[in-house]
Amino acid sequence: MKKGTLLLLALVLAALLYRPAGAEASPQTRRQSGDLYRKLNSLQEIIGLVNENYVDPVDWDEVMQGAFDGLLESLDPHSSYIPKEQFEAINEQFVGKFQGIGIEFDVLDDWITIIAPVAGSPSEQVGLRPGDRIVAINGESAYKFSSSKVMQTLRGPKGSSVDLTLRRPGLEKDFDVTIIRDDIPIYSVLAAFMLDARTGYVLISRFSGTTAEEVEEALDKLEAQGMTQLLLDLRNNGGGYLEKAVEILDKFIAVKDTLVFTRGRQPSMNQVHLAQRAGTHPNYPIIVLINRGSASASEIVAGGLQDLDRALVVGETSFGKGLVQRQWRLSDGSALRVTVGRYYTPSGRLIQRPYKNGTQQYYQDLFSRSTNPAIRDSLLATLPRYQTRAGRVVYGGGGIFPDVPIGMDVELSPLTISMINRTDRLFFRYAEVLAAEHQGRYRDVEMFLEKFRLGAAERERLSAWIEAQDEQVDRKTLAKDWAFIENQIARQVAGLLWDRQALYRVWLEKDNQAQKALTLFGEARALAGV
Secondary structure, three states, rough: OOOOHHHHHHHHHHHHOOOOOOEEEEOHHHHHHHHHHHHHHHHHHHHHHHHHHHHOOOHHHHHHHHHHHHHHOOOOOEEEEEEEHHHHHHHHHHHEEEOOOOOEEEEEOOOEEEEEEEEOOOOHHHHOOOOOEEEOOOOOOOOOOOOHHHHHHOOOOOOOOEEEEEOOOOOOOOOEEEOOOOOEOOEEEEEEOOOOOOOEEEEEEOOOOHHHHHHHHHHHHHOOOOOOEEEEEEOOOOOEEHHHHEEEEEOOOOOOOOOOOEEEEHHHHHHEEEEEOOOOOOOOOOOEEOOOOOOOOHHHHHHHHOOOOOOEEEEOOOOOOOEEEEEEEEOOOOOEEEEEEEEEEOOOEEEOOOOOHHHHHHHEEEEOOOOHHHHHHHOOOOOEEEEEOOOOOEEOOOOOOOOEOOOOOOOOOHHHHHHOOOOOHHHHHHHHHHHHOOOOOOOOOOHHHOOOOOOOOHHHHHHHHHHHHHOOHHHHHHHHOOOHHHHHHHHHHHHOOHHHHHHHHHHHHHHHHHHHHHHHHHHHHHHHHO
């Protein structure tokens, strides 16, 4: 048997039976410790017998991975074991930066295609554009590079250089650039712009180490442009650091009230987070957009703003992830993430959805939620009721229930969905064709929104183009879903002509949840008392 396996068992036993010096174990604790010790003895016996007698040699890395996953899955859906090779990639999402050249890319037609240079990165500074193809790296052909090989090749220590050969649509010859690698920020705020003369829009994708600073910068910019009401988009925001959610809440709360509190088995987990700054931004109306992909820290922000009557919450019921995880780095470089507490909103609502029926049912329930008003009303009648600070009724039972429920009004055919989800990014590639044709036609994004249209003739042209890629086209399906497909292509064209901000600006024009939210600022204004 591997020494590592025996060492792990010893460490698990020591950790589970540990108690602080001077602490007296209760009879129940001593009884549980004895039961655990016997179970660990049995586990060690099983491992020894399997190791010596199983018909084939045992891959203990794989077996123990399964054992770890099974142990933690029996606790709750969010406690997890993170192998060493996955730890850095996961941690990188929240640290806020890595070192490299700074591009979003995909491998299309076997070539590395730049989707967008990261703002402020070395790639942007040397003039890389969406649609550029990297055909060679340091003199070596980049044809058929895998995504993992791209990252291994382009990432590297700050100050080191990499030579790229690029192929740009509209240019006859390839050209070379040398890029000096640097720290590359991973942005949390994907978009921040004015929707009209007074409405600002901020899209937050995660709560990472830099989120509070990014949001502050975005708000300052929009307020300088005349923002007097804010649409805060937390849809599909899977969460992140609790502390950053608290910092975001604190920017909008003008009284020293509870923002969120936690409860756990250990006394150290019984914490109350209070507003400290007395609101650093004006008391303008706020609407928060959420959906079933809004989880954890994003639910803390939405629930806090709702409970404290600071924002109107619009959209779908959020995910319902209200478990506090603590992470321990293990000696082999892997990590253990264990639930140590639960989140509660200021009114006392538990954010976490029930998970007693197992992990599989837990996730299936998320996608079986109905947006039918009658079904939703019958569900709310069964849920515990709470009150906001102003006496408005809000509901518990898991997740944040919006003040104004709005489902995503998109019913697409399976064929269209498959086209959207294709790894070769069919619509993006067609948008590249259109972007080259429309270069220089529009003064700005507003002019693009006013004049860019794709009619029946363009739909037929797209059909012919898809067929030229050796793909089949159902023209009736294309016509049925054309409004959505047209927006898909238009926003990619805008992103190619300008930047990611332009892409989101065009996207919002056909986003029924956002468009409905814009009609509700009267209610948000009454809530804010302005």
